[in-house]
Amino acid sequence: MMLDVRSLDLHYGAAQALRSVSMKAEIGKVTCLVGRNGVGKSSLLRAIVGLKPVSGGSIGWDGADVTKMAPADRARRGIAYVPQGREIFPLLTVRENLLTGYAPLPRSQRSIPDEVFELFPVLKSMLERRGGDLSGGQQQQLAIGRALVTRPRLLVLDEPTEGIQPSIIKDIGRAISYLRDKGTMAILLVEQYFDFARDLADDWVVMERGEVMLSGPRSDLDEQEVRKYLTV
Amino acid sequence: QDTIKVGILHSLSGTMAISETTLKDVMLMLIDEQNKKGGLLGKKLEPVVVDPASNWPLFAEKARELISKDKVSAVFGCWTSVSRKSVLPVFEELNNILFYPVQYEGEESSRNVFYTGAAPNQQAIPAVDYLMQKEKVQRWVLAGTDYVYPRTTNKILEAYLKSKGVKPEDIMINYTPFGHSDWQSIVADIKKFGSGGKKTAVVSTINGDANVPFYKELGNQGVKAEDIPVVAFSVGEEELAGIDTKPLLGHLAAWNYFQSVETPSNSDFIKAWKAYTKNDKRVTNDPMEAHYIGFNMWVKAVEAAGTTEPDKVIDAMIGVAVPNLTGGYSAMLPNHHITKPVLIGEVQENGQFDVVSKTSGLVPGDEWSDYLPDSKDLIADWRKPMSCGNFNVKTGKCGGKGS
Amino acid sequence: MSTESTLLYLDGVSVSFDGFKALNSLSLVMMPGEMRAIIGPNGAGKTTMMDVITGKTRPDTGTILFEGQTDLTRLREAAIANLGIGRKFQRPTVFEPHTVWDNLDLALKAPRRPLKTLTYAISRDDRARIEEILDVTRLSALRGRQAGSLSHGQKQWLEIGMLLAQDPKLLLVDEPVAGMTDAETEQTAELLCSIAGKHSVIVVEHDMSFVRALGVKVTVLAEGSVLAEGSLDAVSANQQVIDTYLGR
Amino acid sequence: MLLRFFLMGLDRKAGIVLTILAFLAVAVPVMTLWVPADSPFHLSVFTVSLLGKYLCFALLALALDLVWGYCGILSLGHAAFFTLGGYAMGMYLMRQIGPRGVYGNPELPDFMVFLNWTELPWYWWGFDQFWFAALMVLAVPGALAFAFGWFAFRSRVTGVYLSIITQALTFALLLAFFRNDMGFGGNNGLTDFKDILGYDIQADTTRVALFVATVAALALSYMIASGVIASKLGKVLVALRDAESRVRFMGYDTESYKLFAWTLSACMAGVAGALYVPQVGIINPSEFAPASSIEAVIWVAVGGRGTLAGGILGAVLVNMGKSYFTGALPELWLFALGGLFVAVTLFLPKGLLGLWGQLTAKLPRRNKTAALPNAQTANQTAGQKGA
Amino acid sequence: MRRALRWLMALCVVVATSTAAYAADLRPLVQALGSGGYSGTEKALAQLSEAGDPAAVPVIEALQAGDLFVRKADGTVVIARRAGDAYTLTDPLTRAALGDAPAAAVEKIRINNALRRAINASLGALTLMSPDAGVRRSAADAVFKSRDAQALETLNAAIAKEQDKSVRAAMEQARAAILLTSEAASMMTDAEIQAATDTLTARGDRDALVLLNMVAGSGASDITKRSAAAAVSTLEQKLAFWAALQNLWYGLSLGSVLLLAAIGLAVTFGVMGVINMAHGEMVMIGAYTTFLVQELFRAYAPGLFDLSILVALPAAFLVSGGVGIVIERSVIRWLYGRPLETLLATWGLSLVLQQAVRSIFGPTNREVGAPSWMSGAFELGGLTITYGRLWIVIFAFAVFAALLVALKRTWFGLSIRAVTQNRPMANAMGIRTARVDALTFGLGSGIAGLAGVALSQIDNVSPNLGQGYIIDSFMVVVFGGVGNLWGTLVGALTLGSINKFLEPYAGAVLGKILVLIFIILFIQRRPRGLFALKGRAVEA
């Protein structure tokens, strides 16, 4: 059971953003995807959740080929996405934003897991405020919370710590390891904040100019090697 | 050239399509019938249909197209006055013939236009006379759509009523926008005005789409014809076809033709029309008759002139008389208007009108109203040598009041 | 301290949204040439403070003076900007249909009135200035690219570049390094330090290493007012700051 | 300076447009007046008037594209400016009739006479002078646009709200001009014109001259518009189209920018209306109808929004189609036209000119951006939120 | 002179009572109805009612209903009822069957408005004694209207006998009306006049006011005049109050019409952001569906016609909604994120739909009938409320409430809002956006169809129907604030009321212009409509 991306190509118009990208993410592990600005990390994530059609290659998840599947159907197969730029529903209240996470769930499972409010107590106090009115960091917390409501088995996080206060970053870190340790989900994390990523990563994927330069478990990779791809 | 082309210039789309499409159909039918009779001057008639789409400048463009591109010999068309005004310069410039089949406000006479619809004196004034004499009406509501035809007609009527001794406070004038659909307060006002103790009637120059909601509201608020009769100048069989007429029993309309008139020629016409449209429910109305008359006049004039050349036909038109559908002969007058009987009808439950009054003779169309100060001295006479549309009898000159 | 010599003077500024106090009698003073870092929990009111200064949000109460005399609460956004207050938004906002170059060209300090821009022709100096900024922000290769097609981080850089081009007296920089790599973070810190002195800068950031690299006075906001002020080390030792912000 | 301004806007597209217009300005008079009527190259006066009308619409579309395509103001009331310009011209033409009206009143137009007006209302004063009327053609739409825009932009009315109040504006004018009391001929409008500047309005030469004037006006407007677009002001306009508040935070007073473009556009529309009236021979309130404004928007969309030339192309093609189909398929033409609109949106999202752009984008370009590495026109991601 | 009159009146009464004795001899009078054209009929009718014999009532009723004919063969007046191609004849007085006659053998006795009035008056006088209270009541009303002095005696007799309070009041009012207007007024004592005045004041409507005004201006004594004048002024005040309320009602009912027209647009445009120019055509389709449903009822179940509207509602919802879904799936769905292009495409669609309806149903108006429970009016205090409008108000509010619940309280509503706010993200959350989009557009269109059912009751059912409402609908939605249902509600009601408030002062045309100017100015004050959403959420 895992995410299996094979030689993915992706274009914006004539410009190629991904070139034959292959990578894996396993249940019970945090896979960390890093690279400089504009190397195609977000593009890869968008391709995985289905928001951007690919021009070549395949995406396998849970033993099935999801390359052509609509995002909603992927969500129903347990893929949840925390996008860069938060993308919360601005006019829905915080509660309603969380409720949208019910979409892929059968009726019986429709409840908000406790861990959401444990992790982000501020959300609880602002349930009736409109999502768009929240501060940047609060929105980021909401975006993560919303993804957790779907009880994902693949959690795709695009720079989740962006704009979040240090104490909560630590909480998020703890939460991610907790979720990993539950052993029910694969976590794919894009992160610029290297220290944060380093603490969590089980596997690394390093990208440059739309290509995967390095990948492998933490034990196999030298940290300096990875850092090399992040300096200017 | 082995056919004679006849232009048909009626809106088939847009707001006026609702009224004008029928006229296109009736023209096609008349041409068809004429062709069955062997055509004209030994040639077949060929209709050329265009759609000016209720867009007035497009009327002018299409008129030009019909005349200069399609080379038609005459055009039957227009409904609203503004469309006629729009094409008028084109017809004068290119010297062709237009037959205009709808009642209008008058104040116009062009050498190139033949007005087969009613002038105000062939509709409005007789209607008011009827109400005054038969219904003993003393108070008047003049309700109209806010534009030229109602305004002019009402101006004429106001002058006429005052000349008959009606006091200004017994006249209420009300204008509404095109397509007005909420008549609640106006109908209530009419009721109020009518409860003043004097017999009241409404003279309606409300036009187009606004009529149906108006009548529906009259029905709902229970304005009965026995109490406050409404006489309309633009509501005919076609318009009534869209309304449940039971509550409107007895309201009036003034026209020169009603479908219910029982004459042999009319029942033939109705039969032909129903057969032509393959629809037993289609009704006939006054502008259709106007086209019927106009077309027959044109045919006769062309036969007399022996050519379709406009100048000759225009000259030959004057004095031509053809039977109308209400049992008389209508004749083309020198002012390019025709003689018509004026009928007043009451709305029946079946959506038809019951004729309750008919002028004893035919009324000649008066292009320049006698009730407007600047036009009462004008006459039109297109016979040579006068050949003038606005001859001033006071100054004895052609060209209005000046020069 | 007289208000005259201050560059920015906020006193007792409060803003509330449907009863929720986003700023609660906030007071803050900036001297010309000063750089200040502002930190504080999510929702503390940092962005709102910038909104208030730039005229996006009108305060309910309080005074905001620029250069000791101009009352900012009465001015419209454009007028405030023309006084010399530039801003980088938390969410990068650039002119997507324009090229990177045009974005900078538009930001460049130059007359802002319509008739002036109608007849404007770019000068050699301006050209050089844009080149320089492209260099600094490492966008030279992307100058012809439509800004809309940049990645998130690239947009951040472009927006910083636009701020530089604008050459304001006071720069309000909201989370400049979000989404940047650590190396870039360092660079940004250097960049900001280099322009401080000539300019005044207010930086909002959650990245402590970045704040440390700036090495300036830090103001901690919490619940709409100042919680602590001082050097980074001093405020990080403050128990309240640790509890509400830094965490353990 | 003026020259530089015009030159600034001269790119390849402008070259093509201006060449075509110049060709029309020369060829059409020759083909109508001098080529014998039986030659296949002869153009009838009817066609000339028709073309003239299309070009008036093209000018309106150009004006609209300036505000819609470049500042994002979707005006659903541009026909108001067009019509006002038309009325100003119509009033001049009306006064030129003089005593030749049906009532022979040298002062009053006919419609005033039969409604018993006794003197010319003040707002008709001066319209017997061409220069005054010409001034009003610019001033009336311009002033209305300025006043309207001044309030609306200052109050930050944007998007659909702005669109709808422009529609309310034109609708209110429609109703007002319908009223006979307004003194503009009510529903029938102004018509039966005789001559313009002393020349018979129906004469072939006058018609051709009017056509040439229209071409000239269009060419001049095109040059002004593309000059504006190419200037830095134009860039500010485009920038504020999508991110107005950002532009404001940069110190640009966006209101005056919008006001400038808006008023300029209204004046262009007024000129278009003024040229339209003598060529079609009538001006009446139905031109104010909201549908006419929407139609103008549609020409721009069909041709390609934000391209200037697209508006011109769209206006000419759609109206040619309308002229043709209303004659050829009188009962079905709405299906054809409606279907065309749907098809254009579905298959040519950037309009007809966008199609051209799409084709040429594939080829290497030779203008200034081509020198830069990485230059490419980016397509928005299909899923991304649009403007 | 006066004395002579009184004498004459007395004589009349005598004659009236004495003729009753010769009731059996109505035949010649009935026979006379059939000759002499309108005036002949009128004369005969006058004599018939003068005879005062209730036996004439069925004859007169037949005349009113258009059932009275003349048999051409012998000139006999008969009642004829259509039976297939022929008529079944009966004797109007004896009710004896007279066999059948072909249509050509009989000729209808035609009536005009003058005759109709006379018929009402005489039926009123003749039925005052009817055993049915309802009939007596309308008889009293008819007499009140006709103020026929001849009825006075019967009226007196009827009042004396009358048990039913309200009927008696009506009769007394009728009597007062006759007394005050007839010549007799001058012979009445002040007390009598006062009593009559009081009766009328109690009636308290405009008719009473007119009568009282007559008294106040008449030659009666000063006291009566003064008391009448006082009554007039209290009545006028009362009426002014009711008139204001009435105006409010008009505003409300116009507002409801606007609300109905706009509410579907509040979904397709307000919520989904599609500039839906074909909205009006969805309304039109709803109206034509009503027409079709009614045609079916007319053809197959004319007896159940009153239910046709109830069947038309779901039908119109489904038809318009279905068309909406087809449009969404085939066109709109390609245009999300390009709202301006939806304008172009939907405009094209609206042209196509209009022309399609024109080709199928013809360009002319179609008749949509009102069920009996939607026609006519009733009085509520001094208000006249038409049933049609009342139902439309109720219906508009019901639709509004239902939609509000659907959008705010259901999962479907939440998905709609999520999808329209951020389509890709909603999709990534697992919401099937395509389905939601189609259903939402279908919902908006379906509601427009419902509006069409209601509008078919008050407006033209023609291909242009939709065009008439599209602009108003956009105004309402925008005025209220795009995306806010409450805004649409309040916006519609406000615009309706303002319109109706202005109409009496400015006239309908200027009123409408002023409303438009008001909208323009209002938007300056509130650039995002009445119920503007505020805060970052909107700007983001």
Ligand SMILES: Nc1ncnc2c1ncn2[C@@H]1O[C@H](COP(=O)(O)OP(=O)(O)OP(=O)(O)O)[C@@H](O)[C@H]1O
């Ligand atoms: N909508 C778009 N249109 C065109 N090009 C795009 C678009 N989005 C991204 N790109 C380009 O694709 C490349 C990869 O972008 P992507 O957003 O995947 O980068 P990233 O690795 O996530 O960067 P960052 O760390 O800055 O978020 C970049 O060069 C970017 O300019």
Ligand SMILES: Nc1ncnc2c1ncn2[C@@H]1O[C@H](COP(=O)(O)OP(=O)(O)OP(=O)(O)O)[C@@H](O)[C@H]1O
């Ligand atoms: N329009 C609004 N309506 C309601 N609450 C609002 C509104 N705007 C801001 N807020 C609230 O005001 C508070 C301050 O927001 P602000 O954006 O200033 O925080 P911040 O300090 O910038 O936080 P962050 O570090 O997360 O960006 C937040 O709690 C936010 O939810």
Ligand SMILES: CC(C)C[C@H](N)C(=O)O
């Ligand atoms: C009364 C209408 C049916 C026609 C009239 N001639 C008009 O001006 O529109």
Ligand SMILES: [Mg+2]
């Ligand atoms: Mg990214």
Ligand SMILES: [Mg+2]
């Ligand atoms: Mg912030």
